[in-house]
Amino acid sequence: MTITTLTSRELNQDVGRAKRAAQEGPVFITDRGRPAHVLLTIEEYRRLAGAGRTLGQALAMPGLSEIEFEPEKSGLASRPADFS
Template identity: 35%
Template sequence: MTIMTSREFNQHLGQAQKAAMISPVTITNRGEPVFVLMSYEKFEQLQQRPMSAAEALSPSDPTVGTIDLELKPRSRTRRQSVEL
């Protein structure tokens, strides 16, 4: 998701509109999110069925922002007890 300050939004409206066609754009004022700019198509989808905020603000392409996380297997050795 793209985040822009209100000043950046005012100075680069065209860039914000292009970004909003891909995923919602959060517009901040003094570091706090105050508005979200999104395509009308995405807005209509939100109006048709209820969904969570996380789902609404996630990119349309499910592969965007995914993280491949590989965890090492947990050790099977017993840890020493600690006396307090």
């Protein structure tokens, strides 16, 4: 993945260059020398945002089964039901 940095001026002068660079990786757009925006392909945006992913797809992600999860005990005590 290639990361490209363009100034706002460079973006305005050559949008095509920015779009081509986004095919290779994120394009950081600076404003007065500071990162202000990131240009991504729609595919990369959807991948990062998880757009359209169902709960089943999210749970089936590779490597998810390797995550250890031990929830804390709630400390709530149960009592017998009163059916009278």
